[in-house]
Amino acid sequence: MTCTKQLLTLFLCATFCIHHGWTWTASCGSATYETNDAVCCGNTLYNRTSGGNGCCGTVFFNTSSHSCVHCGGKYHITAPKYRFYCCGQTQLYNGTSHMCCGGILKTNDRNHWCCGTQSYNFSSHSCCYGKILSGGEYTHRCCGDGTSKDATQTCCANQARPGGTGYRCCGNGTFLTTNETCCKNQVFPGGNDHACCENQVYKRSTHSCCQDKIKTGGGFWCCGPDAYNPNNQSCCGGRVVRGGRSHACCGSKAYNTTKQSCCGSQTYHKKKEICCDGRVNDKPKRAECCRTQAYNSKTHKCCSGTVTLGGKGMACCGTGQTYNKTTHDCCYGVVLDSIGVDNYRCCYDKAYDSKTQKCCNGQVFRAGPDEACCYYNLYNLDTQNCCDYKITQGGRNYTCCRGKIQPGGTGYACCEDQAYFPQTQGCCWRQVYNKTTHICKGYPTYGAVKRD
Numbered sequence: 001m002t003c004t005k006q007l008l009t010l011f012l013c014a015t016f017c018i019h020h021g022w023t024w025t026a027s028c029g030s031a032t033y034e035t036n037d038a039v040c041c042g043n044t045l046y047n048r049t050s051g052g053n054g055c056c057g058t059v060f061f062n063t064s065s066h067s068c069v070h071c072g073g074k075y076h077i078t079a080p081k082y083r084f085y086c087c088g089q090t091q092l093y094n095g096t097s098h099m100c101c102g103g104i105l106k107t108n109d110r111n112h113w114c115c116g117t118q119s120y121n122f123s124s125h126s127c128c129y130g131k132i133l134s135g136g137e138y139t140h141r142c143c144g145d146g147t148s149k150d151a152t153q154t155c156c157a158n159q160a161r162p163g164g165t166g167y168r169c170c171g172n173g174t175f176l177t178t179n180e181t182c183c184k185n186q187v188f189p190g191g192n193d194h195a196c197c198e199n200q201v202y203k204r205s206t207h208s209c210c211q212d213k214i215k216t217g218g219g220f221w222c223c224g225p226d227a228y229n230p231n232n233q234s235c236c237g238g239r240v241v242r243g244g245r246s247h248a249c250c251g252s253k254a255y256n257t258t259k260q261s262c263c264g265s266q267t268y269h270k271k272k273e274i275c276c277d278g279r280v281n282d283k284p285k286r287a288e289c290c291r292t293q294a295y296n297s298k299t300h301k302c303c304s305g306t307v308t309l310g311g312k313g314m315a316c317c318g319t320g321q322t323y324n325k326t327t328h329d330c331c332y333g334v335v336l337d338s339i340g341v342d343n344y345r346c347c348y349d350k351a352y353d354s355k356t357q358k359c360c361n362g363q364v365f366r367a368g369p370d371e372a373c374c375y376y377n378l379y380n381l382d383t384q385n386c387c388d389y390k391i392t393q394g395g396r397n398y399t400c401c402r403g404k405i406q407p408g409g410t411g412y413a414c415c416e417d418q419a420y421f422p423q424t425q426g427c428c429w430r431q432v433y434n435k436t437t438h439i440c441k442g443y444p445t446y447g448a449v450k451r452d
């Protein structure tokens with residue numbers, strides 16, 4: 001069957017196969033046939049109804065009743081029911097009567113398996129690393145050069161040692177796990193309830209092992225080199241102390257966690273006391289901490305680490321001061337009466353009303369809308385100018401250029417120490433020029449030159 005034909009068939013099938021049933025067509029020699037009906041063996045067509053369904057080499061046969069083995073360069077159709085195989089690629093054999101051990105044909109005796117190229121009775125022998133040794137597979141295991149019998153022996157360091165079920169290896173020998181314990185390859189009396197402590201054995205129900213030393217007390221825990229009873233003792237700071245269940249360590253002491261807690265290395269009563277930054281305080285109502293102090297958060301505030309009187313509606317102002325937020329304000333840590341509400345501002349540590357006052361560098365002045373600050377002082381915008389931090393005569397129609405008062409108000413700019421009107425004038429290399437008559441050249445020596 002060629003690929004193109006398959007594809008063509010697939011394509012045709014999409015339209016015609018409903019009528020013809022699902023079939024494949026293939027070629028056999030020069031003929032084409034439908035694979036559902038026939039088999040092609042050695043370029044000859046065989047009708048499936050004539051007793052077969054497969055090829056063995058070039059021979060048509062029935063795969064349900066016979067098998068086909070390729071062995072020694074030939075195809076063999078074997079007799080009904082029996083399974084035949086190929087041994088060593090040349091010998092065809094009956095799988096019921098024979099077996100193939102490493103390419104060598106052996107009779108298939110009952111209870112026999114292959115061991116390399118030999119067959120052996122696995123009821124009486126074992127195959128160990130390619131050697132057949134006495135002792136059946138189900139009762140023995142390979143051990144060193146021989147076998148060990150599971151019922152009475154244990155294989156230790158490649159040697160069969162006395163002691164079967166319940167025994168384990170201890171160094172080269174064995175020990176009975178229910179009656180003995182093995183510590184560092186030495187056998188000690190004492191079974192199940194025993195354990196090793198370095199190279200000694202101890203009874204777990206009565207003793208404990210801490211830092212390789214046996215201590216009295218069963219089921220104890222270790223606290224450094226000492227053992228303790230976790231039911232009524234604790235290990236705090238590396239030492240055994242009274243305590244135990246529901247206890248915790250606080251410094252070197254144990255405390256009962258039901259009612260107490262730990263503050264640094266001090267215990268305190270959780271209900272009556274509070275721990276603030278490592279210090280125990282009596283617990284007020286609505287307790288909160290202010291550094292190491294406790295306070296009632298309903299009546300007091302913690303202002304920069306100082307407990308200060310003041311409840312709801314109060315706020316901190318600096319350290320240790322509170323103020324009523326409705327009636328007062330706080331300017332840089334100073335409590336002030338508030339004047340008005342919205343216009344009220346801080347002038348450093350003073351308050352002022354921004355509607356009627358001005359804050360000039362920390363000084364408050366009564367000021368009208370025509371007044372402004374000139375550094376530390378107030379000046380009148382109509383008659384004065386603030387020129388280089390100095391108040392000079394002038395007003396809105398004057399401009400201060402480099403410390404010099406020049407005529408020219410709104411819309412004027414400075415060209416060095418001269419005021420000019422940029423709409424009609426220009427500043428050309430520090431010189432004022434008339435834009436209608438002159439033009440500024442790019443290079444300083446030219447300056448403004450007359451327009452052509």
Ligand SMILES: *[C@@H]1O[C@H](CO)[C@@H](O)[C@H](O)[C@H]1NC(C)=O
Pocket residue numbers: 033037038047048049
């Ligand atoms: C196979 O045999 C059946 C009936 O025995 C016949 O109808 C069919 O045409 C045969 N097919 C071939 C490919 O010879």
Ligand SMILES: *[C@@H]1O[C@H](CO)[C@@H](O)[C@H](O)[C@H]1NC(C)=O
Pocket residue numbers: 048049050051052053062063064065
């Ligand atoms: C193949 O052999 C089986 C079992 O003997 C038989 O039932 C079946 O009809 C055979 N098939 C053909 C195509 O003859």
Ligand SMILES: *[C@@H]1O[C@H](CO)[C@@H](O)[C@H](O)[C@H]1NC(C)=O
Pocket residue numbers: 079082094096097
């Ligand atoms: C295969 O071996 C079995 C068991 O020895 C025997 O009964 C049978 O006749 C053999 N089959 C053939 C085809 O030789």
Ligand SMILES: *[C@@H]1O[C@H](CO)[C@@H](O)[C@H](O)[C@H]1NC(C)=O
Pocket residue numbers: 109110111121122123124
């Ligand atoms: C295999 O060994 C078992 C147990 O020794 C023995 O009873 C049996 O006869 C042996 N079988 C053969 C086929 O040698």
Ligand SMILES: *[C@@H]1O[C@H](CO)[C@@H](O)[C@H](O)[C@H]1NC(C)=O
Pocket residue numbers: 157171172185
């Ligand atoms: C185990 O046996 C080997 C070889 O017989 C011997 O060298 C070794 O000392 C033995 N070890 C013990 C722990 O008995």
Ligand SMILES: *[C@@H]1O[C@H](CO)[C@@H](O)[C@H](O)[C@H]1NC(C)=O
Pocket residue numbers: 176178179
């Ligand atoms: C092991 O201990 C049990 C109970 O103490 C005892 O009955 C038994 O004889 C011991 N077995 C051996 C092999 O010592």
Ligand SMILES: *[C@@H]1O[C@H](CO)[C@@H](O)[C@H](O)[C@H]1NC(C)=O
Pocket residue numbers: 229231232233242
């Ligand atoms: C701890 O409890 C055990 C009994 O469970 C008792 O024998 C022992 O004296 C107690 N130890 C302490 C330190 O209370």
Ligand SMILES: *[C@@H]1O[C@H](CO)[C@@H](O)[C@H](O)[C@H]1NC(C)=O
Pocket residue numbers: 243244245246247256257258259
């Ligand atoms: C811990 O304290 C609670 C309450 O005082 C008490 O009932 C409990 O017995 C104590 N627990 C221990 C282990 O002392």
Ligand SMILES: *[C@@H]1O[C@H](CO)[C@@H](O)[C@H](O)[C@H]1NC(C)=O
Pocket residue numbers: 311312313314324325326327
């Ligand atoms: C704050 O001042 C207002 C107005 O005088 C007053 O009603 C209020 O009780 C004061 N609040 C506090 C906490 O003193």
Ligand SMILES: *[C@@H]1O[C@H](CO)[C@@H](O)[C@H](O)[C@H]1NC(C)=O
Pocket residue numbers: 382395396397409
């Ligand atoms: C400023 O100049 C304008 C227009 O020349 C004039 O109307 C105004 O009165 C002057 N202002 C002051 C404060 O001299």
Ligand SMILES: *[C@@H]1O[C@H](CO)[C@@H](O)[C@H](O)[C@H]1NC(C)=O
Pocket residue numbers: 424425434435436437
């Ligand atoms: C600029 O020059 C024009 C034309 O000579 C003149 O009318 C105008 O007044 C001058 N402007 C200024 C600000 O000197």
